[in-house]
Amino acid sequence: MTEDDDLAALCAGAGRSLAEAERPVLDQHGLSMWQYVVLSALSAGAVPSQLVLAQQIRYDKTRLIALLDTLEAAGLVAREPDPADRRARVVRLTSEGSRRHAAVRDAIREVEERKLAGLSPETRRQLRSALAHLANSD
Amino acid sequence: MTEDDDLAALCAGAGRSLAEAERPVLDQHGLSMWQYVVLSALSAGAVPSQLVLAQQIRYDKTRLIALLDTLEAAGLVAREPDPADRRARVVRLTSEGSRRHAAVRDAIREVEERKLAGLSPETRRQLRSALAHLANSD
DNA sequence: TATTGTTATACTCTATAACTATA
DNA sequence: TATAGTTATAGAGTATAACAATA
Structure with missing residues (x-):
């Protein structure tokens, strides 16, 4: 995984690395990654329908049902x-x-903090900004 | 997908967005994402064994076989x-x-160029550097 | 007639274990 | 005995279509 790789490969590598680091935290709290994503989405407020929630987190509406169950x-x-x-x-x-969500979120932020060690605050800010830009440039 | 999301969610969002944009290009050239990953890895030179290749691209060695076939x-x-x-x-x-790899790589770089529009060269450099840092910080 | 939630089904992807041939 | 490649199989993850209730 070097800097001249395709950007998609770099994102995938970073994402996988983060997910692997966060897995133990989620396991410890008895949550899957998608369950945590749902809790995070709902932490911003209630959602008017399951369909809206599914679209918001980009998850299949039929699979969301078992998750919510x-x-x-x-x-x-x-x-x-x-x-x-x-x-x-x-x-x-x-x-x-x-x-539960607040507790897991705090634990996950600690993990991210460790992974980000060595990057300046300004670099971190730019990283988040650039990733958000990529995610929303459709 | 906003900037205060978890970093893992941001990476996943950016990666998915990039993958979606690149899919038509890969389809057009008759390659799957993993097939392209294999070609990219081999473009740096021959690999001494399939096992080494599997570890290099972080892919299961048993699944690699059908891909190589x-x-x-x-x-x-x-x-x-x-x-x-x-x-x-x-x-x-x-x-x-x-x-074939060179042709697909060029087409994919064009897609990435479009997705990166609006980010300065310095921001792009920092993005790649930060992603590589995250991917390799185990 | 269209939409939300739901279920069932089929399909793909992934992980595990076992076999062969070499070492 | 250990390892590279291979195969087969089971399991998880995912997509599609169809149904009931409501609009």
């Missing part, structure tokens, strides 16, 4: 029918889900 | 037993494989 059974999220459109189900974090 | 049938790579250790097979690009 598990999280609901664990008491971390709640699904309630939308009074305005009874087809849709509002999804939100429970208070326990909120606590 | 296809590439060999297409005339893009060649496998020859190593005279020094007849268990091992040296893998190298054919001249056609070399041509």
